[in-house]
Amino acid sequence: MAAQELARAGLAVTVFDRMASPARKFLLAGRGGLNLTHSEPLDVFMTRYGAAAGDLAPIIAAFTPDMLRAWSDELGEPTFAGSSGRVFPKSFKASPLLRAFLRRLDGMGVRLRARHSFAGFDENGRPILTDQTGSPIPETFDVYVFALGGASWPKLGSDARWCAAFSARGWDVRPFMPANCGFDVDWSEHFISRFAGEPLKSVRLSCGEHETRGEVMIAKSGVEGGGIYALSAPLREAIVRDGMAHLQIDLRPDVSADELSQRLSRPRGSQSLSNVLRKAAGLSPVAVGLLREVQRDLPDDAQELAALIKSLPLALLRPRPIERAISSAGGLAFHEVDDGLMLRQAPGLFVCGEMLDWEAPTGGYLLQACFATGFVAGRAAAHYAAGLGLLRQ
Ligand SMILES: Cc1cc2nc3c(=O)[nH]c(=O)nc-3n(C[C@H](O)[C@H](O)[C@H](O)COP(=O)(O)OP(=O)(O)OC[C@H]3O[C@@H](n4cnc5c(N)ncnc54)[C@H](O)[C@@H]3O)c2cc1C
Missing domain, CATH: 3.50.50.60 (FAD/NAD(P)-binding domain)
Structure with a gap:
């Protein structure tokens, strides 16, 4: 030019x-x-x-x-x-x-x-x-x-x-x-073998006061995608400052915590928790997998579970290489x-x-x-x- x-x-x-x-x-x-x-x-x-x-x-x-x-x-x-x-x-x-x-x-x-x-x-x-x-x-x-x-x-x-x-x-x-980069996450073998390449669509992401809505792609080494790129500057700065960054993920940004909690407190009958999370909370299989990846033992209490779905903390270790x-x-x-x-x-x-x-x-x-x-x-x-x-x- x-x-x-x-x-x-x-x-x-x-x-x-x-x-x-x-x-x-x-x-x-x-x-x-x-x-x-x-x-x-x-x-x-x-x-x-x-x-x-x-x-x-x-x-x-x-x-x-x-x-x-x-x-x-x-x-x-x-x-x-x-x-x-x-x-x-x-x-x-x-x-x-x-x-x-x-x-x-x-x-x-x-x-x-x-x-x-x-x-x-x-x-x-x-x-x-x-x-x-x-x-x-x-x-x-x-x-x-x-x-x-x-x-x-x-x-x-x-x-x-x-x-x-x-x-x-x-x-x-x-x-x-x-900048506009992915970040490393220490995924378990079990999670990554099932969900590598899967997108979490239209989730709300925040890091400190910075917030965005977008897609997160689950990659073998961590997370990528438009939502992550949009927050890459504050995430990178948090890693420089604190040694790691805590990304908060709202897996159901269009449903309030109260509404989720109500849906999750309905009698489950013989349904497994994963099924309830999919049907009552409307979570995709990868979102359910991520919940379990971050917190092995999910809370029984509907309110606590709703709070976790609305604000799931994910530890990001380092930015992906500049290359x-x-x-x-x-x-x-x-x-x-x-x-x-x-x-x-x-x-x-x-x-x-x-x-x-x-x-x-x-x-x-x-x-x-x-x-x-x-x-x-x-x-x-x-x-x-x-x-x-x-x-x-
Ligand atoms: C995968 C990918 C997708 C992207 N998609 C988009 C998009 O959709 N929209 C958007 O806005 N941006 C996008 N970008 C970013 C955008 O491409 C860059 O911001 C832009 O190309 C930078 O332009 P530049 O001219 O400053 O540098 P460059 O495009 O990097 O050009 C620098 C040039 O200088 C030459 N050079 C370097 N050192 C020397 C040297 N010592 N002597 C002689 N020549 C040298 C290089 O060979 C190169 O040709 C994307 C980038 C990537 C990697």
Whole structure:
């Protein structure tokens, strides 16, 4: 997106990527349907960025969700908003959009050089770019926009090796941690052999004052899924602070504890407790399994049992490795860049995307912030270049 804005301003642009082809993580995001952005009102949208909302507000105001949708539409990939408000291309694919965008960039004269890496800064603070043999290339450039990504899925290209070079120059780079990730749980063999791969649908989850409603997927090693990803920041922080996180699960969020208690206190006859939990409390087999996994001996008292169903505590031991996280928290602190995302004390060097220290849940907020920061950095870089008298024509 930065390349598009620079080329639009009339600059000669080259994109370097260490991989053999660009945008591999974007293509992977396409496997889940490519949730480009979200259609909720902008003031609500901005709250999703938590502590970074203030820094990102002017950036997303400059390139809004509607502008991102228009961009996709112009490239032949019209979008729609699903019932949750999430926005997807109608094709649910990333590859046609990427192909159309690369064609557009090519048409604008943007050169793409694959298997070329940013390898650090020289003694004058100028970025060093290397070719596929690891040798520095001789060309230098007047303006650089870094879009080197965060630290999740390193095999797709963003291996976060840039952090060392940036830290060495004294910039504040916060350690990368997994975001929108699963968490490990010490499941019993019995539970996991029966329920791995099963979803707990539409449960309410809370961690401290943070709450969400969504799906939890039972994985061999722990829990995953949209509901867990949405709480991954407070859960991760609780683990750092306390050594583990306590997730509270309301297995029947639409039924009150009193109502559940009444249903559970009806005479059971010859029914097993599992059957009662399924029929009277409306729990799925995996939800019953989870109750028993967390508390081997379920209480006989209907009120106590209802309370457990409404607030089942699950101990999460650690986040799943960053290699499999959807995104990462951490990166270059916003106080190191100006409003145009130019690095302080480094005129002509700009930064965008997941390199910057912000995080957000899934829902389209990640790509929106990446596109918007790319747009703003590209425009500001073009403005800077104009000041140097670098524009052609
Ligand atoms: C499985 C999965 C599904 C996702 N689904 C969605 C979704 O539906 N919606 C959403 O909003 N977000 C989604 N995301 C997140 C989204 O894809 C990322 O937030 C986004 O791609 C980050 O963009 P970026 O340009 O900052 O970094 P990246 O996409 O990681 O790109 C960084 C680029 O820099 C290159 N690079 C890195 N280091 C160097 C170097 N030293 N030299 C040269 N090149 C280098 C890499 O090769 C890479 O091409 C998903 C992520 C994953 C993993």
